[in-house]
Amino acid sequence: MEERSTTQQTHPSEDKSRKKIKKVAVSYWTLNVTILRAESVCSSDYFSESDCYVILTLPTATATTYRTATVMNNNKPEWNETFTFRVPTKVKNILEFMLYDEDTWSPDDLISRLQFDIKNLTIGQKETKEFVVHAEAAPFSALDVDVRNLQSHDCK
Numbered sequence: 390m391e392e393r394s395t396t397q398q399t400h401p402s403e404d405k406s407r408k409k410i411k412k413v414a415v416s417y418w419t420l421n422v423t424i425l426r427a428e429s430v431c432s433s434d435y436f437s438e439s440d441c442y443v444i445l446t447l448p449t450a451t452a453t454t455y456r457t458a459t460v461m462n463n464n465k466p467e468w469n470e471t472f473t474f475r476v477p478t479k480v481k482n483i484l485e486f487m488l489y490d491e492d493t494w495s496p497d498d499l500i501s502r503l504q505f506d507i508k509n510l511t512i513g514q515k516e517t518k519e520f521v522v523h524a525e526a527a528p529f530s531a532l533d534v535d536v537r538n539l540q541s542h543d544c545k
Contacts, residue, residue, distance in 0.1 A: 416478040420450075420507060424457050425517070426467040427488060440491040441466040441500070447507075449482045450474045459491045482507045486520070 424443050440462060445455040451474060460466030476482050484505045490498040503520045510516060 418476040418478055418507075418512070420447075420474040420476050420484075420510075421471055422474065422484065423471040424468045424486075426465065426469075428465050438462045438464045439466070439500070442489050442491055443468065444487040444489065445472055446485045446487075447474050447476065447482060448485075449480050450476045476507065 422445060424445070427441060427443075440459050442459040443457045455472040457468045457470045460468065474484075484507055486501075486503040486505070488500040488503075490500055492498060505518065505520070
């Protein structure tokens, strides 16, 4: 995780008597998350294996939702897709992963929803995390996530 600060300029709204611009320093981390693979995903499909994809969200960092490509007809999908977040340092940051089975004729099936507090990561260290997915259906299933370049930024 990389921590930085940026300066944001704010203007008083409709107050023409104030001429000063207020500068606010904001510290943040750069977080790169790579979705590697899932194993032993239990298929919800009747005639084939799962068509898996992962959705990532980090609401404190961005309103953007990231999504991997769909790996078709595979209960051991591999993605190796990387997503970058700019994460504020002064709030609790929970990264959420949702593993889905894509369906053509019905709503996609949510296989598992996982939450991870990024405070458990070490700044400057590459870490690979394995999360248990849907333990009731497949006790050895997992989602592997590689966290790289967790860097700190503090600019003044």
